[in-house]
Amino acid sequence: MANPLQAQNRRWILTAIPYLWMVIFFLVPFFIVLKISFSNSEIAQPPYSPVFDFLTDGWDESLDKLTSLTTDNYLRLIQDSIYSSSYLSSLWIAGSSTVMMLFIAYPIAYGMARAPKSWRPTLVMMVILPFWTSFLIRVYAWIAILSEEGLLNSALAWLGVIDEPIQILSTNTAVYIGILYSYLPFMVLPLYSNLEKMDDSLIEAAKDLGCTQIGAFWRVTFPLSLPGVIAGCFLVFIPAVGEFVIPDLLGGSDTIMIGKTMWEEFFNNRDWPAASGVAIALLIILMIPIMIFQANEARQQEAGR
Amino acid sequence: MSAKALGPVRRKFAPWNDPSAVPLIKIRDVSKAFGSFTAVNNVSLDIYEREFFALLGPSGCGKTTLMRMLAGFETPSAGSISIAGEDLAGTPPHKRPVNMMFQSYALFPHMSVEKNIAFGLEMDKLPKGEITARVEEMLKLVKLETFAKRKPHQLSGGQRQRVALARSIAKRPKVLLLDEPLGALDKKLREETQFELLDLQMALGMTFVIVTHDQDEAMTMADRIAVMNHGQFVQISPPAELYEQPVSKYVADFIGDINLLEGRVTKNERGHIVLGSEVTGGRIESLGETVAGLGDKAWFAVRPEKVSIDLQPPNDPTVNTASGTVWDIGYVGDISVYHVKLDNGGTMRASIANTRRVVERPISWEDKVFLTWAPDSGIVLTK
Numbered sequence: 001m002a003n004p005l006q007a008q009n010r011r012w013i014l015t016a017i018p019y020l021w022m023v024i025f026f027l028v029p030f031f032i033v034l035k036i037s038f039s040n041s042e043i044a045q046p047p048y049s050p051v052f053d054f055l056t057d058g059w060d061e062s063l064d065k066l067t068s069l070t071t072d073n074y075l076r077l078i079q080d081s082i083y084s085s086s087y088l089s090s091l092w093i094a095g096s097s098t099v100m101m102l103f104i105a106y107p108i109a110y111g112m113a114r115a116p117k118s119w120r121p122t123l124v125m126m127v128i129l130p131f132w133t134s135f136l137i138r139v140y141a142w143i144a145i146l147s148e149e150g151l152l153n154s155a156l157a158w159l160g161v162i163d164e165p166i167q168i169l170s171t172n173t174a175v176y177i178g179i180l181y182s183y184l185p186f187m188v189l190p191l192y193s194n195l196e197k198m199d200d201s202l203i204e205a206a207k208d209l210g211c212t213q214i215g216a217f218w219r220v221t222f223p224l225s226l227p228g229v230i231a232g233c234f235l236v237f238i239p240a241v242g243e244f245v246i247p248d249l250l251g252g253s254d255t256i257m258i259g260k261t262m263w264e265e266f267f268n269n270r271d272w273p274a275a276s277g278v279a280i281a282l283l284i285i286l287m288i289p290i291m292i293f294q295a296n297e298a299r300q301q302e303a304g305r
Numbered sequence: 306m307s308a309k310a311l312g313p314v315r316r317k318f319a320p321w322n323d324p325s326a327v328p329l330i331k332i333r334d335v336s337k338a339f340g341s342f343t344a345v346n347n348v349s350l351d352i353y354e355r356e357f358f359a360l361l362g363p364s365g366c367g368k369t370t371l372m373r374m375l376a377g378f379e380t381p382s383a384g385s386i387s388i389a390g391e392d393l394a395g396t397p398p399h400k401r402p403v404n405m406m407f408q409s410y411a412l413f414p415h416m417s418v419e420k421n422i423a424f425g426l427e428m429d430k431l432p433k434g435e436i437t438a439r440v441e442e443m444l445k446l447v448k449l450e451t452f453a454k455r456k457p458h459q460l461s462g463g464q465r466q467r468v469a470l471a472r473s474i475a476k477r478p479k480v481l482l483l484d485e486p487l488g489a490l491d492k493k494l495r496e497e498t499q500f501e502l503l504d505l506q507m508a509l510g511m512t513f514v515i516v517t518h519d520q521d522e523a524m525t526m527a528d529r530i531a532v533m534n535h536g537q538f539v540q541i542s543p544p545a546e547l548y549e550q551p552v553s554k555y556v557a558d559f560i561g562d563i564n565l566l567e568g569r570v571t572k573n574e575r576g577h578i579v580l581g582s583e584v585t586g587g588r589i590e591s592l593g594e595t596v597a598g599l600g601d602k603a604w605f606a607v608r609p610e611k612v613s614i615d616l617q618p619p620n621d622p623t624v625n626t627a628s629g630t631v632w633d634i635g636y637v638g639d640i641s642v643y644h645v646k647l648d649n650g651g652t653m654r655a656s657i658a659n660t661r662r663v664v665e666r667p668i669s670w671e672d673k674v675f676l677t678w679a680p681d682s683g684i685v686l687t688k
Contacts, residue, residue: 205411210428
């Protein structure tokens with residue numbers, strides 16, 4: 001019978017497609033970057049050496065090239081304080097904006113989940129709607145709002161709150177505003193989907209057993225929403241660490257974030273190996289939160305079964 | 306209509322017949338409207354201490370809304386509710402002397418069994434030692450001692466039900482509200498649990514108010530049952546009265562099975578009523594009282610188990626009788642229900658206990674049969 005064999009082949013093909021996708025679009029580029037991070041910077045085309053060419057290189061030549069690979073780029077990451085301060089500052093900005101975001105997004109998600117059922121799709125739509133406009137355009141819009149002659153300063157001056165414009169653009173404050181604005185849906189949506197499916201009778205049971213409204217929130221609602229909190233926090237924190245556009249457009253010269261440092265290495269200094277080293281190190285740093293996030297998701301799926 | 310004619314009902318507990326008894330729960334002229342929909346429409350009710358009271362009715366009859374008003378989750382649009390003499394208007398749920406067992410159980414999924422049970426006690430800020438002792442006592446009561454550390458999702462449906470019960474009685478409330486407490490259990494377990502609940506209520510001396518749509522559940526457990534329909538009480542009676550002396554066709558039909566024979570009153574004197582009925586093609590003699598006047602339309606209501614079925618016509622020609630042919634037989638094991646097509650149109654049911662162990666019953670399909678019933682076996686209803 002050919003049928004079971006055919007079915008097995010089909011299954012193989014189906015599972016192979018996503019793996020093939022991952023290999024071509026993730027693993028191969030990753031190894032290219034990894035290799036470049038161990039290369040030497042050159043003023044040439046491409047701007048690094050050695051360049052392997054498996055078609056023309058002989059065995060000896062390949063071995064020579066292999067031994068010319070170096071860990072200098074990684075040593076520099078440790079020795080030059082610009083990198084460590086970039087990483088720390090990125091982690092700090094991403095971490096503190098994640099915490100601030102939680103305080104902003106939780107009440108929003110809670111309000112959405114408590115709203116009448118017929119309103120909820122509209123409210124979700126309103127959270128997602130900004131995504132319909134290009135990210136870059138929305139960040140530029142913040143320049144128009146926050147600059148010295150911008151909407152905010154004009155409005156405050158008109159109201160008589162301030163005499164002369166306050167400097168918000170090109171400061172870390174603007175970076176925080178940009179991150180909080182841009183990543184808000186990533187925090188609101190997981191929280192909302194968690195809070196929305198919570199059984200109301202749990203809150204009623206808590207009240208019935210002697211809890212006040214606020215007590216019921218802290219003892220029942222909040223602990224049960226923790227998986228949503230964790231998911232939201234990592235969905236904000238992970239991309240915010242590597243954020244480049246927001247610090248570049250809204251931040252000032254004193255705003256250092258690792259994404260910006262990497263960009264400068266790559267385009268201003270044309271030092272591809274150093275930039276690659278920065279990227280690989282960032283990936284390793286983010287591995288821990290990504291793994292916590294994945295474990296949380298897996299636990300959620302298991303509980304949902 | 307009086308219960309005395311039938312003797313004492315189930316237990317010698319009937320404070321509702323004692324004019325000097327003070328009710329624990331007083332519900333007075335209570336209504337609840339949701340927008341233009343009136344869920345509960347101007348009801349009044351007294352429930353006494355240690356009573357096992359059932360609110361019975363189809364879904365949407367207002368029974369759950371009434372219970373939620375007792376718990377404090379809904380505010381009455383009109384009327385008042387008091388427990389032990391204390392008006393509960395404006396008292397939030399967490400300050401009421403009642404606890405509720407939820408239909409969904411509403412166990413806290415992030416807490417262990419013992420934490421769930423301790424929840425209410427911790428809210429009351431009881432000393433730690435007392436909480437531990439009380440939790441242990443509750444676990445023992447519901448036979449879950451070995452499951453104390455488990456989380457709710459690691460328990461079976463029946464075990465979860467018992468945790469919910471333990472949690473709701475741990476605070477020893479004056480009144481325990483039970484919202485369809487056995488609804489999620491399978492039939493066998495449900496029947497066992499009914500008696501467990503009953504024993505528990507007796508042992509604790511607590512007042513139980515149960516909401517259910519299952520008449521067997523209400524009949525088995527309750528001291529009194531309030532049958533609700535369209536937000537109002539249709540009848541409030543002990544189970545036996547409800548079954549034997551329904552006040553209306555609705556109640557007669559809702560509780561158990563009934564034959565309703567339409568007719569017109571031809572005689573009504575001194576507890577003796579005669580209906581002329583086209584359905585049976587003759588007279589129906591009945592004992593009892595009725596408000597119907599001569600010539601008024603009325604229904605004679607008689608339960609299938611009170612109707613005899615025979616292949617021979619009755620010897621006494623004055624006895625209530627109807628003749629027909631067997632149309633269907635419902636064999637349930639303990640009883641057989643005969644659906645008889647009457648010669649004058651209409652159908653009647655007679656159920657016979659299968660007291661003999663035979664597979665072939667003497668009465669079969671298509672047989673010509675005679676149905677007879679005693680004058681005191683049924684009741685004349687006017688609505």
